[in-house]
Amino acid sequence: MNRSKLQFYLIPGILLILIVVIGRHHSYAGLLLWTFLLQGILALSYDFLGGYGGELHLGHGTFFGIGAYVSALMILAGLPWWLSIVLAGLGGFLAALAISPVLIPLQGGAFSLASLVFLFLFHSLSRNLSRLTGGVDGLSLDRVTGMDIWLPCVALLFFLCFYIHDSLADSKFTRELKAVAEDREAAALCGVSGQKIRTEALLLGSTMAALAGGILPIQSSYISLQSTFGLEVALAPVVIVLIGGPGTRFGALSGALLYVGLQEWIWTGIGEWHLALLGLVFILSGVFLPSGLAGLFKIQTKPAPVDR
Amino acid sequence: MIACLQITLGGLFIGAWYGLAAIGLQFILGTTKKVHLTYGHLCLLAALAMSSLPGLLGWSPVFLIPALALSFFCLGWLAHPRALFSKLNRGGSQRSFLLVSLGFALVFEDIGSRIWALPSGLLITRATPWHLGSLTIPVIKSGTFAAGLAGALTLTLFIRKSLWGKAFRAWETAGSEIALVGVDQAGLGKKAMAIGFGFAGLAGALLALSYPVSIQEGLDTTLKALCLAVIAGTLAPLRVLGVGLLLGVGEGWIGMLAGSQWSPVLSYAIFLTILTWRNKSGRQ
Numbered sequence: 001m002n003r004s005k006l007q008f009y010l011i012p013g014i015l016l017i018l019i020v021v022i023g024r025h026h027s028y029a030g031l032l033l034w035t036f037l038l039q040g041i042l043a044l045s046y047d048f049l050g051g052y053g054g055e056l057h058l059g060h061g062t063f064f065g066i067g068a069y070v071s072a073l074m075i076l077a078g079l080p081w082w083l084s085i086v087l088a089g090l091g092g093f094l095a096a097l098a099i100s101p102v103l104i105p106l107q108g109g110a111f112s113l114a115s116l117v118f119l120f121l122f123h124s125l126s127r128n129l130s131r132l133t134g135g136v137d138g139l140s141l142d143r144v145t146g147m148d149i150w151l152p153c154v155a156l157l158f159f160l161c162f163y164i165h166d167s168l169a170d171s172k173f174t175r176e177l178k179a180v181a182e183d184r185e186a187a188a189l190c191g192v193s194g195q196k197i198r199t200e201a202l203l204l205g206s207t208m209a210a211l212a213g214g215i216l217p218i219q220s221s222y223i224s225l226q227s228t229f230g231l232e233v234a235l236a237p238v239v240i241v242l243i244g245g246p247g248t249r250f251g252a253l254s255g256a257l258l259y260v261g262l263q264e265w266i267w268t269g270i271g272e273w274h275l276a277l278l279g280l281v282f283i284l285s286g287v288f289l290p291s292g293l294a295g296l297f298k299i300q301t302k303p304a305p306v307d308r
Numbered sequence: 309m310i311a312c313l314q315i316t317l318g319g320l321f322i323g324a325w326y327g328l329a330a331i332g333l334q335f336i337l338g339t340t341k342k343v344h345l346t347y348g349h350l351c352l353l354a355a356l357a358m359s360s361l362p363g364l365l366g367w368s369p370v371f372l373i374p375a376l377a378l379s380f381f382c383l384g385w386l387a388h389p390r391a392l393f394s395k396l397n398r399g400g401s402q403r404s405f406l407l408v409s410l411g412f413a414l415v416f417e418d419i420g421s422r423i424w425a426l427p428s429g430l431l432i433t434r435a436t437p438w439h440l441g442s443l444t445i446p447v448i449k450s451g452t453f454a455a456g457l458a459g460a461l462t463l464t465l466f467i468r469k470s471l472w473g474k475a476f477r478a479w480e481t482a483g484s485e486i487a488l489v490g491v492d493q494a495g496l497g498k499k500a501m502a503i504g505f506g507f508a509g510l511a512g513a514l515l516a517l518s519y520p521v522s523i524q525e526g527l528d529t530t531l532k533a534l535c536l537a538v539i540a541g542t543l544a545p546l547r548v549l550g551v552g553l554l555l556g557v558g559e560g561w562i563g564m565l566a567g568s569q570w571s572p573v574l575s576y577a578i579f580l581t582i583l584t585w586r587n588k589s590g591r592q
Binding site for chain 2: 239275278
C-alpha cells in the first residue's frame with residue numbers, strides 16, 4: 001500500500017474512531033452514527049451486484065434479515081455475541097449460495113423480481129415458522145451488550161466493507177462485473193464467465209449484509225419481521241445507491257450520508273409530511289441528478305492501467 | 309364439490325382483479341420499458357376516491373367507474389409532459405424514472421393516509437347474489453370479472469388492429485430505433501402512460517366495490533402487478549389476465565389445502581419456478 005493510499009484510509013479511520021468515542025458518550029449521536037454506519041454497510045454491499053453488476057437487486061435486504069435471525073437464534077442458544085455475528089455472516093453466505101443457481105442466470109427485470117420474491121419468501125417463512133422465529137411477535141433477547149461494544153463493532157464492519165469496496169473499485173473483479181453487465185455475450189467471448197463473477201459478487205455482498213444483520217439483535221435486543229425483512233429495510237440501500245450513483249467509489253457513502261441526514265432532519269425538524277418530503281427529495285434527485293451525487297461531483301472510478 | 313367450486317369461483321374473481329390491475333402496468337412496462345412504482349398507489353387512490361365520492365357528490369357508482377378511469381387517463385396524459393420524458397430518457401433513464409416514480413408513490417402515500425386514515429371501501433352489499441344450484445355468485449365481483457375480460461379484449465384489439473397499436477408493438481420490439489422511421493417516442497410514451505393510468509383508475513374503482521383498501525398497500529399492489537406482468541410477457545393483456553386468474557385460483561386452493569398463511573409462500577415458489585423455467589427456455 002503506497003503512502004497516499006495509507007493516508008486515504010488512515011484519515012477516515014481516525015475520524016471514525018473519534019466519532020465512535022464521541023458517540024459512546026452521547027446516546028443520540030451514537031444512534032445516529034449507528035444508523036449511518038448500518039445503511040453505509042448495506043449500501044456498500046449492495047453496490048457490488050446493484051452498482052457494478054448493473055442489476056436492481058431489490059431483495060438485498062433478505063440477507064440482512066437472515067443474518068439478524070441467525071444471530072438472534074445463536075444468542076438465544078447461549079453462544080457468545082461475537083460468534084453469533086460470525087455465524088450470521090456464514091448464514092448469509094450459505095443462503096446466497098443456495099439462492100444463486102436460481103437468481104444468477106436471470107437478468108434485468110426478471111432478476112429484480114426474483115430477488116424481491118426471495119425477500120417475500122423469507123418474510124413469509126419467518127412469519128409462519130413462529131416456533132423458531134417468534135412469528136409476528138419477533139424475538140426478544142436479554143440485553144446482550146452496551147453501546148460500547150456494538151458501536152465499535154458496526155464501525156469496524158463498516159470500515160472493513162469500505163476497504164473491500166474501495167480496493168475492488170478499480171480491480172479486475174469490478175471490470176469484469178461491469179463488462180458482464182454491459183454485454184454478457186461479449187464478455188463471455190473475452191473469457192469472462194458471467195455466472196461465476198456474478199455469483200462471487202452476490203456472495204460477497206450477501207455476506208457483508210448478513211454480518212450487518214448479525215449486529216442488529218445485539219444493538220436492539222429485539223428483532224421483528226418489519227425490522228429485518230421489511231420492504232423499507234430492503235429498499236433503503238437501493239435508494240441510497242441510486243441517489244449516490246451506482247458503481248462509483250463514493251456513491252454509496254454519499255448517498256447514505258444524504259439519506260440518513262435527510263431522514264433525520266425530516267423526522268426531527270419537520271415531523272409532519274416526512275414521507276412526502278422524502279418522496280420529493282427522490283423526485284428532485286431523479287430529475288436533476290441523473291447520475292447520482294457521484295455524477296454531480298464527477299467522482300468516477302479511474303480506469304485501471306492495462307496489465308502488460 | 310360445491311365448496312371446491314366456490315373456492316375456484318372466489319379465486320377467479322380476485323384473480324380477475326389482479327389481472328385487470330396488472331394490464332395497465334404491463335402496457336407501460338412493455339412499451340416504455342419503465343417500471344412505474346407509483347402504479348399501485350394510483351390503483352388504491354382510485355379505490356379510495358371511489359369509496360368517498362358517491363357520498364360527497366351523490367353520484368352513482370355506475371357513473372363513477374368510467375369517470376374515474378377517464379380521470380386517471382387524463383392524469384396519465386398530463387403528468388408525463390414531453391419535456392419530462394426527454395429529460396428522463398437522457399442518461400441513466402431507468403434509475404431516474406425509478407426514483408421519480410418511487411418519490412411520487414411516497415408523496416401519494418403520505419397524502420392518502422392523511423385523507424383516509426383507515427381502510428375504506430364502498431362495499432356494496434345490497435346487490436343480491438345469483439344462485440346457480442348451491443353455488444353463490446356475487447353480482448359485483450362478477451362485474452369486476454366481466455370488466456377485466458372486456459378491458460383485456462379491448463386493449464388486445466387496440467394493440468393488434470389500430471395504427472397506434474402497431475406503433476406500440478414496433479416500439480416494444482425495436483426500442484429507440486423507431487425514431488429512425490419518424491415515430492415520436494415521447495408522444496407514444498405519453499399515450500402509454502395515459503392508457504396505463506386509465507387501467508389503474510378502472511381497477512381501483514372496481515376494487516373499492518368489494519374490498520376495503522388502505523393506501524399503505526400501494527407498493528405491494530405494484531409489486532404483485534409487476535410479477536404478473538413479467539410472467540405474462542409484454543403487450544399481452546389477455547395473457548396477463550389469464551395469469552392473474554391462475555394466481556387467484558392458486559391462492560384460493562393453497563389457502564384451503566395448506567392454510568391461508570402458506571398461500572403466499574407457495575405463490576412465490578411457483579413464481580420463481582416459472583421465472584427459472586422461462587429463463588432456461590430462453591424466454592426471459
